[in-house]
Amino acid sequence: MSGSVVDMAAAQRGRGFAREPKPGGDMAEVHAELTGVKRVYPGADGGSVHALGPVDLKLARGEFYSVVGPSGCGKSTLLDVLAGLSAPTEGSILFEGREVAGRVPPGIGVVFQEDASFPWLTVQDNIAFGLRRAGTDAAEVDRRVSYAIGFMGLKDFRKAYPAQLSGGMRQRVCIARTLVMQPRLILLDEPFGALDAQTRLLMGDELLKLWRETGATVMLITHALDEAAMLSDRIGVMSARPGRLIADIRTEWPRERDSRIAAEESFGAITSRLWGLLRDETVKAAGMSGSSR
Amino acid sequence: MRQFFDSLVFAAVLVAIWQGLHWFAGDIAIASPGVTAERAMVLLGSPSFWGHFRETFSALGYALAIAVLGGMTIGLVLGLHRLSGEVAEPILVSLYSLPKITLYPLILLIFGLGMSAKVAFGAIHGIIPVAIFTMGAVKTIAPVYFKTARVLQLSRRQLVATVVIPAAIPELVSGLRVGFSLTLLGVLIGEMFASQRGLGFLVMNAIGTLDVPTMMAVVLLLALVAVMISAGLLYLDRRLHHRVA
Ligand SMILES: Nc1ncnc2c1ncn2[C@@H]1O[C@H](COP(=O)(O)OP(=O)(O)O)[C@@H](O)[C@H]1O
Ligand SMILES: [Mg+2]
Numbered sequence: 123m124s125g126s127v128v129d130m131a132a133a134q135r136g137r138g139f140a141r142e143p144k145p146g147g148d149m150a151e152v153h154a155e156l157t158g159v160k161r162v163y164p165g166a167d168g169g170s171v172h173a174l175g176p177v178d179l180k181l182a183r184g185e186f187y188s189v190v191g192p193s194g195c196g197k198s199t200l201l202d203v204l205a206g207l208s209a210p211t212e213g214s215i216l217f218e219g220r221e222v223a224g225r226v227p228p229g230i231g232v233v234f235q236e237d238a239s240f241p242w243l244t245v246q247d248n249i250a251f252g253l254r255r256a257g258t259d260a261a262e263v264d265r266r267v268s269y270a271i272g273f274m275g276l277k278d279f280r281k282a283y284p285a286q287l288s289g290g291m292r293q294r295v296c297i298a299r300t301l302v303m304q305p306r307l308i309l310l311d312e313p314f315g316a317l318d319a320q321t322r323l324l325m326g327d328e329l330l331k332l333w334r335e336t337g338a339t340v341m342l343i344t345h346a347l348d349e350a351a352m353l354s355d356r357i358g359v360m361s362a363r364p365g366r367l368i369a370d371i372r373t374e375w376p377r378e379r380d381s382r383i384a385a386e387e388s389f390g391a392i393t394s395r396l397w398g399l400l401r402d403e404t405v406k407a408a409g410m411s412g413s414s415r
Numbered sequence: 416m417r418q419f420f421d422s423l424v425f426a427a428v429l430v431a432i433w434q435g436l437h438w439f440a441g442d443i444a445i446a447s448p449g450v451t452a453e454r455a456m457v458l459l460g461s462p463s464f465w466g467h468f469r470e471t472f473s474a475l476g477y478a479l480a481i482a483v484l485g486g487m488t489i490g491l492v493l494g495l496h497r498l499s500g501e502v503a504e505p506i507l508v509s510l511y512s513l514p515k516i517t518l519y520p521l522i523l524l525i526f527g528l529g530m531s532a533k534v535a536f537g538a539i540h541g542i543i544p545v546a547i548f549t550m551g552a553v554k555t556i557a558p559v560y561f562k563t564a565r566v567l568q569l570s571r572r573q574l575v576a577t578v579v580i581p582a583a584i585p586e587l588v589s590g591l592r593v594g595f596s597l598t599l600l601g602v603l604i605g606e607m608f609a610s611q612r613g614l615g616f617l618v619m620n621a622i623g624t625l626d627v628p629t630m631m632a633v634v635l636l637l638a639l640v641a642v643m644i645s646a647g648l649l650y651l652d653r654r655l656h657h658r659v660a
Contacts, residue, residue, distance in 0.1 A: 207562055225565070232566045236559040242581040252567035255577065303567065 152216075153183040153339045154204065154307060159213035160364075161199050172364040174199045176213060179358065179367060181307070181339055186330075188342045188350040190396060191360030192407035197343045198235060200365065201309050204341070205232050217307065231305030235312045235343075239284040239292045239299075246271065246280040249298045256303075270298040274328070289316040290325070301332065307339045315345070322346065323381045326353050330380060347400070351392040352384055359399045362406040369399050446628040454632035464617075471613040472640075474530060474602045478537025482598050483591060486542040490549020490590075491575065494583075500550060507550075511543045515601065523609055533605035533613065540601030541594040548590025552583035585655035592648040599641055 160175035174196035181187055191197050202208040204215060206226040215222040217230065226232075239248050249270055253263045271280055274294045284292050293313050300308060310329075314322040326349055333340050344350050350357045351373065359369040373392055375383060383389055430448050437447045446454070458464040493500040493507075518539060526532040560582055564574045580587075606615025614637055621630035 205566065207565060226568070228568060230566065232562070234559050234562060236557065238557075238559045238563045240560070240578070240581070242584070251577075255567060255569050255573050300566075 151183040152180050153185075153218065154181040155179070155216045156204065157214050157216075159200075159203055159210045159215060161196070161203055161208070162211045174203070174365045175210075177365070177367055181341060183306075183339055184337055186333055186340045186342070186353060186355045187358065188344055188354040188356075189358045189360060190344060190347060190350045190400065191365055192362055192400065192404040193345060194407055195360050195363050195403070196365030197360060198311055200360075201232070201311050201341070201343060205230055205309055207232075229306045231300035231303055231308045231338075233293070233296050233300050233308070233310040233313045235315060237284075237289065237292050237296070239295045241284050244281050244283055245276055245287070245295050248284070248295050249276075249302060251299060252303050266302040266304075267298075270302050273301070273332070274298045290314075290321055293317075293325075297332075301336070304336070305338060307341070308333075308336075309341050309343075311343045312345060313342075314349070322349065323352075323384075327380045329353060334377060347393050347396045348384065348389075351389055351396060352381055357392075357396065359396060360403070362403045368403075371395065443625075443627065446631045450628050451631045451635055454628040455636055458629070458632055458636065467613050467617050468636075470530075471602060471606065471615065471637075474533040474606075474613065475537060475599055477534045478598045478602055479541060479595065481534065481538040482541030482545050482594050485538070486545025486590070486594065487549050487587065489542070489546040490551075491553060491579065493546070494550040494553025495575075495579065500554065504547075504550065507543055507547055511547060515540050516604065519604075519608065528609045528611075532609055533602050536605035537598045537602035541598030544597060545587075545590045545594040548586055548593065549583065552586030552590070553579060555586070556582045585652070588648060588652045588655055592645065592652060595644065595648060596641070603637075 156177055156179040158175070159177045159179075161173050163171040163173055165171045177200065189197055189200065199208070203210045204217075204222070206215075206217075206222040206224070209224065217227050220227065240251065243251065246267055250263050250267045253266065258266075271277055274297060276291070276294055276298065279287060279291065284295065287295070293316070297310075297313065314325045317325060329340075329342070330353060342350070342353060354373055355375065357369075357371045357373070358367045359371070360366065361368045371392065373388075433445070433448050437445045493503050515536070519536065522532055522535050522539075526535050556579065560578055561574075564578050569578070602613075603615040603618075606613035607619045610616045614633055617633045618630055621627070621633065
């Protein structure tokens with residue numbers, strides 16, 4: 123044991139949920155790609171709801187991408203079709219070069235907008251759930267679950283049931299349950315929606331840490347512009363329904379960053395640019411729901 | 416503690432009403448609570464009573480097992496398969512409201528007199544409410560659980576065993592509670608009309624010989640056991656619903 127920094131980092135990875143970085147991994151490699159993706163839901167009394175698209179989007183391997191847009195514009199729909207949870211009406215979706223069709227490809231992890239923790243399982247059994255179903259051996263399950271519990275700050279709650287936890291804690295459980303599966307693409311749908319502003323900032327820091335540690339590609343859906351500006355490498359702005367991507371903004375933040383970046387000058391510039399783009403769409407979205415009532 | 420006290424008051428009121436009815440109707444129709452209790456003690460001391468008791472409750476056990484397994488299977492399939500659920504639900508509900516007694520001749524023809532007829536009669540009473548509750552439980556499972564199962568690559572079997580059933584259990588216990596009462600009812604009706612054994616037979620026999628105290632004592636003991644089991648299920652039901660809330 124030389125105890126060098128490199129060795130320690132490797133040991134850390136061995137214990138944690140990080141994957142070995144791919145040799146020759148190229149940051150510009152396309153990880154997921156949507157081409158002309160459209161989603162139309164069958165509506166009430168024979169009509170139809172055009173919820174999304176057409177959308178063209180490329181996610182680079184390892185990037186932190188956020189989507190902002192007015193509520194009801196099709197953000198969750200975008201996540202569902204990308205994850206293979208619902209089929210696009212038109213267009214094609216590739217994940218790691220393979221067509222996403224009819225099932226969720228292994229390697230994608232999702233944290234949903236709704237609370238998806240299982241109330242009949244303790245925190246640690248919730249987190250271990252996916253690994254156990256996959257037949258991972260018990261020692262490995264323990265190792266990854268303990269690590270995730272530590273990482274997400276759930277040590278004091280490992281034996282608690284979700285009903286005993288706050289909404290934020292439950293969302294941490296769901297994030298941990300996703301993490302231990304070592305996904306290469308993590309999709310998060312307004313995961314901090316229910317939290318107060320300060321807790322959200324701290325959760326944002328955790329998310330950045332996790333992103334760096336795992337090397338995964340992250341797509342975060344959020345309605346909070348400051349959150350998008352603070353966390354992302356790149357931000358997609360969605361129009362009112364049917365949701366299309368109307369802008370693509372690069373933040374140019376360094377990989378090592380946290381919520382204190384909000385003090386940067388360019389942070390304010392990015393946030394106000396986002397709002398400038400979104401203001402009209404939000405008015406449209408609100409107007410639409412107003413007139414339909 | 417409070418609840419226990421309330422139950423005591425409730426029981427006392429029931430006994431008072433009973434005593435009142437006794438004064439009103441006389442010994443020929445309704446035995447007094449005192450006489451009934453005395454006869455109940457005699458029954459509890461007699462081995463032949465326990466034979467009948469065992470007969471009824473083993474029939475109930477079999478009938479309940481069939482009702483729960485069958486009802487849960489039907490409910491799970493219909494709940495998970497939306498189209499067949501939509502087709503089957505009105506059918507189930509109308510079967511539920513159909514007086515099962517009309518099926519009795521049919522069951523006697525198929526099973527003859529004895530244990531299997533009782534079990535069948537109990538089971539047809541219990542299976543439909545268990546199926547309806549199970550189907551309702553499955554249909555109200557949060558869609559995000561199904562999505563989570565798909566992201567975690569669960570097989571169909573794993574989905575049912577590790578998500579659907581645990582998620583539905585609080586509702587299943589509610590269904591079991593209703594199913595239990597109806598299954599017991601079915602078994603007793605079966606015993607009353609087509610059996611030489613069991614508590615239902617004892618009641619009918621006592622009515623036939625105008626032995627009002629025995630008739631009432633059997634009913635009293637039966638009611639006590641049923642209330643205890645029901646209370647146990649209710650307790651479980653509340654606890655499970657509490658944990659989810
Ligand atoms: N399963 C569905 N069936 C019909 N319409 C749907 C369904 N899911 C979403 N929608 C509609 O599609 C639009 C976009 O929804 P969603 O993607 O959830 O928006 P967001 O996540 O941006 O708030 C909304 O108008 C919503 O009512
Ligand atoms: Mg949404």
